Amino acid sequence: MRTIRMLAPVLCLALALTACTDADAPETSGTAAPDTATAPSAAGSAPAAGTTVPAKEVCAYLEGQLPTLKGIGSETGVMANLTVNLYSWYEKQGPVPSGRQIDDQTRQECPATRTEVLKLAGMESFERL
Template identity: 80%
Template sequence: MRTIRLLAPAVCLVLAATACTDAPEPGVAAPDSPTTTAAASSAAGSAPDGGSTQVSAKEVCAYLDGQLPTLKGIGSETGVMANLTVNLYSWYEKQGPVPTGRQIDDQTRQECPATRTEVLKLAGMESFERL
């Protein structure tokens, strides 16, 4: 249990550092790449212009339902939050654009409010915007 508490912040720090290394230098855009602003928002995990995601609410809920046994077994809010952050981001990245926390909240409120509530409670969060 103590190992998870020590490991969770380290995992979050590594994930944050990795995301930062892929971002272009401010004010510099490569000739054949999107503008710096678009690249920065993409690196931050936001959805493409228009705010839509390619993953349906039903798919998100099915994924979260499948993760519940693992999350319940972790035993600490910090560990659950770290696991959820890394695994949910990785899952979304394989599906296409990574939505914002607000978009995940909206989808899960409509499609699977009970699962949403349980996942957030296990992670000690009120919203996916905290991820």
């Protein structure tokens, strides 16, 4: 029961963040070309060139967040902190990638940091954010 009470605010926050990003998206007319800036490439896992933060920067950010995340003490709190702060950090850098894109980048660049961050948040993938 306590877990559900702790998880509810996190889910509300995640939904609110999702709603905000959808509300801020520009409307497209039927004649406009689709926006392919964040569409996956033919490989399926890599985004179009120049649209994401380099993996090295993502890993440096996550590495810098580890002391804070370790100090939180609960998986739900870590997940909430990670959701809000990672989203805000990405917004300042440019387009916010999908969880799958973050997973792909961190698996290649900093697998140990990725594993530690996800373990602290009680997650197996950034797709849960």
